[in-house]
Amino acid sequence: MSIRLQDLRVGDALPALARTVTREDVRAYADASGDQNPLHQDDDVARMVGFSGIIAHGMFTMGHLGACVAAWVGDPANIVRLSAQFRAPVFMGEEIVAGGRVRSLDEETHAVVAELWVTVERDGKTEFAIRKGEAEVRLPN
């Protein structure tokens, strides 16, 4: 399934994508990415820098966001730009929800820009693990 430019409107929401983050996921991500920073594997190290335990890699959360965007466009090859700002940590056992909305459409170049975010509910509040993210995709004619 791929989206088509003619079916999109500014303000349209991307289908939200949720997942729970586990220790096993973060461990597997360290191996897949090569980022072996102990902050994401060793609770004692995480506590030394003021967290209650290990946190997910920012890039783990962005990997999830990337999957949300790829699922929306249907083909990752159509993504020409992807960016994110990391604003809050994600702890083990928490659920992260990736989402976004269409910001602009270009009828001539078929470029679509979407604003992106990843939220986590914590202590009754919505925190942004990622905010001010952006994706630019080029849709086939």
Place this chain on the structure above:
Amino acid sequence: MNQAAEGKTYEPVPFDVSEDRVNAFHDLFGGPPGVPPTILTAAEFTVFPVVMGDPELALDFRNVVHGSQEYEFHRPVHLGETLTVQARIASIRHKGGNGFLVVEMRLNGVDGEMVAIARSTMIERAVSA
């Protein structure tokens, strides 16, 4: 951080967009078939520890957080291709006691064409006394 390290470039390093690597990302994140955009993180990590640990940069990496990340694709990344990853210290800024480091990596194809650019902004937080 040492301001004088701004502009420094590092040795290019190869990165294979292997099936194993792509499968590992798909197993973790799902998504449609094809090379996931954030596979480039793994490419960056062929060089990233070298930059972070560079004595000339003198980064206090115990107080570093990842501020933001950007990937810009000049063409799609192909399964099975080998990319060359070259890191450069694009900028070093100091603001409000924090240091902002932008590491830019160029990912080229075998024929030297530019495939993608990755930009990581790392924040070296001020240490409270």
